[in-house]
Amino acid sequence: MLAVCQSGGVFVGYWAGASEWERHNAGDEIVMVADGETTIYFLVDNDERPATLGVGDLVIVPQGVWHRFETAVGVKLMSITPQPTDHAAQRPI
Numbered sequence: 001m002l003a004v005c006q007s008g009g010v011f012v013g014y015w016a017g018a019s020e021w022e023r024h025n026a027g028d029e030i031v032m033v034a035d036g037e038t039t040i041y042f043l044v045d046n047d048e049r050p051a052t053l054g055v056g057d058l059v060i061v062p063q064g065v066w067h068r069f070e071t072a073v074g075v076k077l078m079s080i081t082p083q084p085t086d087h088a089a090q091r092p093i
Helices: none
Strands: 003-005 008-018 021-023 029-036 038-044 047-053 058-061 067-082 086-088
Antiparallel strands (some): 003 008, 029 058, 029 067, 038 047, 038 067
């Protein structure tokens, strides 16, 4: 964590591969890609809705929406993430 921001924090992460599902019930999450490319999947009405993000792209993940990332090569992103965060290894129902 780089800094505290209201009930969460400002984070920078760098990785490749697939993330677990997560959601934030305390507020919206802001995600911006600093380097690389990733696909974020939103779980809406039991349907996975993808959005491809590249350098400079910013997305707001609405409060309580399950989401995950798939990153083929590598991505560096910054997020302003409310806490706590719920995690799920399997797709939530």
